[in-house]
Amino acid sequence: MVVDPKDIAELEARKRASLGQVLIKAARLLNEQAMARVRELTWQDVRPAHTTLFPYIDLEGSRITDIAERMGLSKQAVGQLVTELESMDVLERVPDPTDGRAKLVRFARRDGRLILLDGLAVLAEFEEGLVKELGTKRIEALRENLGALLDVLESR
Amino acid sequence: MVVDPKDIAELEARKRASLGQVLIKAARLLNEQAMARVRELTWQDVRPAHTTLFPYIDLEGSRITDIAERMGLSKQAVGQLVTELESMDVLERVPDPTDGRAKLVRFARRDGRLILLDGLAVLAEFEEGLVKELGTKRIEALRENLGALLDVLESR
DNA sequence: ACGATAGTCAAGCATGCTTGACTAAATAGT
DNA sequence: ACTATTTAGTCAAGCATGCTTGACTATCGT
Known part of the structure; x- marks a missing residue:
């Protein structure tokens, strides 16, 4: 099998370009970890749909x-x-x-x-951990840009 | 029912603070729309798991x-x-x-x-539409910050 | 000969929904 | 006042997605 280098370049460019991939992966990981933490510390069987x-x-x-x-x-x-x-x-x-x-x-x-606050406290704590590792600036930028993205997506 | 204003403040702050919420919502919307576009224009029944x-x-x-x-x-x-x-x-x-x-x-x-490229082209086009509405700067910042977030999440 | 490895077949499960059928209460039309 | 329709909520069943586990076959490496 001969591999066309043009194909490689195109493929690689488009793999990198896929915003949706990164988004969904980050969302899944973050939510899985956050939910695990909440389940561990407070309620019984909270799932993402609940929050x-x-x-x-x-x-x-x-x-x-x-x-x-x-x-x-x-x-x-x-x-x-x-x-x-x-x-x-x-x-x-x-x-x-x-x-x-x-x-x-x-x-x-x-x-x-509010009983809910116990759980939310855990979530807030979880996010604080992220802020510590990523820096306030990045998290804030992320939040803002995600908000803008959501606006665009929702207005379609 | 008397509502404690402290509760309100705390609740509101934590609702805003939930990065995971925004993330998962954006991811879902973006992927739903992108998949719909791909299904419409190219293959039969592509689902997120495939990409x-x-x-x-x-x-x-x-x-x-x-x-x-x-x-x-x-x-x-x-x-x-x-x-x-x-x-x-x-x-x-x-x-x-x-x-x-x-x-x-x-x-x-x-x-x-590569047959795949037909589908990827549709995805790339979809993203270009987003870039036009949000601006290159925002998308690039978003991509970079999401990448950093992913690194942190994956290293846990 | 024998245990590990690559892949497949089949069944099942958790999640997050949907649709259809129904009850009870509110409200609008006459 | 009195049907007739709409609305709020529930019960039940079912479905698509994205997995998992268990059992099995063929081939490899020792």
């Missing part, structure tokens, strides 16, 4: 339907995640006083304190 | 066992992906002349040209 839920839940409580719409998922999918987080005592469902059909999903408390 | 394989295949051909070890997967998993890519005419298996048990996995050709 993606949190930003969509208001402190006062949110409806499953609303969360689902904002996340772009079916309400059944969100319902499942909520049920699981409920059994870990991270979330709770309370009836919506303004609508007999609806329920509000909100962060559960123990002694008046 | 993660490419960097581990040498132009001269590589053994499944070697690929699997470098990727950190079982050889069966790699075998499945290779089989699928073979049926899309992207890869081919040829006997290893130096070892009767082994086979070499390599990029298939049509008229002497």
Whole structure:
């Protein structure tokens, strides 16, 4: 088999060019390690899908339907995640006083304190480790550029 | 329900702080869109797992066992992906002349040209679109910082 | 002859979803 | 006031993806 050097050059250039590859690999590794740490120190069986839920839940409580719409998922999918987080005592469902059909999903408390915070503390600690190794500058740049990338991707 | 303002502040700070969230969301979106584009224009049923394989295949051909070890997967998993890519005419298996048990996995050709390049061209084009919207500077910074992050994550 | 190695076949599993069918409550139309 | 439709949520089943483990065959190296 004769290998065309042009092929090699083209292949190599495009392998290096693949932003998506690096992105997905970094995301997977980071999340795996972070989740392992959280599982180790706090809750039972947290999975990445659970943590993606949190930003969509208001402190006062949110409806499953609303969360689902904002996340772009079916309400059944969100319902499942909520049920699981409920059994870990991270979330709770309370009836919506303004609508007999609806329920509000909100962060559960123990002694008046959000139980979620224990887990988030672990995550924050994990990230601090990364900052120490990479430097604040890089992490900040990364966060900012990722944010910009997300905006572009979401607006398509 | 009384909401402690301290809780709010802490929650908000930590929501913002979650690098992993942004990472995984960006990765998912980018890959979904890129794969959709490739499916649309070239091959049949390419999935993210397939493209993660490419960097581990040498132009001269590589053994499944070697690929699997470098990727950190079982050889069966790699075998499945290779089989699928073979049926899309992207890869081919040829006997290893130096070892009767082994086979070499390599990029298939049509008229002497790597078929893979058609697909990669689509990916490259997709990324060019991103560069146009975000600017070369940002993409380069992103790539570099992600690389650094990957190094740290992989060395743990 | 014999144990290790390359690859395959088959089955199964965790994750993160989806769709369909249903109940109960709210709301709009007449 | 009273159906009729819409809406919130749940239950159940199923599916695509990306793996894993176990069992097996063929070949290699000693």
